[in-house]
Amino acid sequence: MTILGFDGQVYCSHNYIYIAYSVINSDEPAPNLESATASSGTKILKISLAQKRLMPTAAAYVEGVVYNNLSISESESVFRIITTTKYLYMKETNGTQQIKSKSFKRVYCLDNDMNIIGTSEAFATNFNSTDMGFIGDAAYVHTYKKPSYIINVSNPYAPSAVTELDINNQKMYRYPCGNNHLLVITDDSNGSSKSIELSLFDVNSYNPVIYNYSWKSGEFIDKDATYDSYNVMIDEQYSIIAIPFSSNSYDNTTNIRTYKTQYKFFTFNNDTITPMEGEGFSFDYYNYKTKTVNIDGFLYFVTEHDIFSVSPEDFSIVSKTEY
Numbered sequence: 001m002t003i004l005g006f007d008g009q010v011y012c013s014h015n016y017i018y019i020a021y022s023v024i025n026s027d028e029p030a031p032n033l034e035s036a037t038a039s040s041g042t043k044i045l046k047i048s049l050a051q052k053r054l055m056p057t058a059a060a061y062v063e064g065v066v067y068n069n070l071s072i073s074e075s076e077s078v079f080r081i082i083t084t085t086k087y088l089y090m091k092e093t094n095g096t097q098q099i100k101s102k103s104f105k106r107v108y109c110l111d112n113d114m115n116i117i118g119t120s121e122a123f124a125t126n127f128n129s130t131d132m133g134f135i136g137d138a139a140y141v142h143t144y145k146k147p148s149y150i151i152n153v154s155n156p157y158a159p160s161a162v163t164e165l166d167i168n169n170q171k172m173y174r175y176p177c178g179n180n181h182l183l184v185i186t187d188d189s190n191g192s193s194k195s196i197e198l199s200l201f202d203v204n205s206y207n208p209v210i211y212n213y214s215w216k217s218g219e220f221i222d223k224d225a226t227y228d229s230y231n232v233m234i235d236e237q238y239s240i241i242a243i244p245f246s247s248n249s250y251d252n253t254t255n256i257r258t259y260k261t262q263y264k265f266f267t268f269n270n271d272t273i274t275p276m277e278g279e280g281f282s283f284d285y286y287n288y289k290t291k292t293v294n295i296d297g298f299l300y301f302v303t304e305h306d307i308f309s310v311s312p313e314d315f316s317i318v319s320k321t322e323y
Contacts (some may be wrong), residue, residue, distance in 0.1 A: 233292030
């Protein structure tokens with residue numbers, strides 16, 4: 001099924017397609033903040049997939065705009081959405097009227113008929129987002145050089161107060177890990193320790209740090225390989241985390257520079273992250289784009305040059321195909 005001529009976000013569950021698109025309420029600033037209203041909103045169309053037909057069943061409107069389709073979720077007929085609301089208003093500064101803005105995030109919960117049944121408190125005021133989405137019954141919002149936020153939406157009629165996670169670092173990468181955890185990789189390769197730190201956060205209990213692990217990268221100093229979710233493999237079935245580290249070395253005698261990417265493997269469960277024995281495996285070149293997948297019990301690494309199949313037992317390379 002294809003939707004043509006559409007500019008917005010699409011989320012598909014087992015039974016419905018949700019189409020979310022932004023509408024402009026007003027681009028004129030209000031005389032003051034107290035009288036300002038949301039400059040934009042989001043309209044949502046709910047389409048049933050029953051009986052192999054596309055049948056519109058309900059529609060809704062919420063204030064604010066959607067970051068991406070990961071900001072949309074459905075659970076047991078409850079629709080959840082995270083939006084950013086912005087107000088435009090006039091304020092006098094040094095005797096001159098200037099246009100100002102105020103923005104914040106909010107989570108909305110809607111019932112089967114797309115009526116709003118629960119709304120979180122406003123949070124992340126005037127913070128720019130870097131990522132947001134849902135892990136199980138928790139909404140998460142990450143902001144640039146600011147705190148991360150977790151909102152429990154298990155009770156759609158009363159989304160819980162916002163929990164702030166004080167995990168701030170310029171080089172930090174966050175990934176959903178299973179249904180209840182958030183994996184945070186902090187790159188400190190520019191610091192004196194030349195290490196990375198892995199932190200696992202339980203989004204249900206809000207235990208800020210379940211376990212931290214720092215690996216001294218040594219020769220393989222982490223560059224920017226972890227910034228892209230395609231490069232980091234999180235396999236819930238085998239409880240495996242695979243992270244690439246890149247390095248280069250120069251031989252003065254041969255005037256040859258060697259580039260390498262090494263994968264390091266970790267296992268995880270509810271309360272620990274443990275490095276696997278052995279050195280993992282290495283590629284003799286940089287891999288800026290590496291897709292990792294699990295198929296029929298084997299791990300496959302698709303790089304810019306090769307496809308590797310890797311045993312999940314000892315992480316040895318079983319076969320390699322160049323292309």
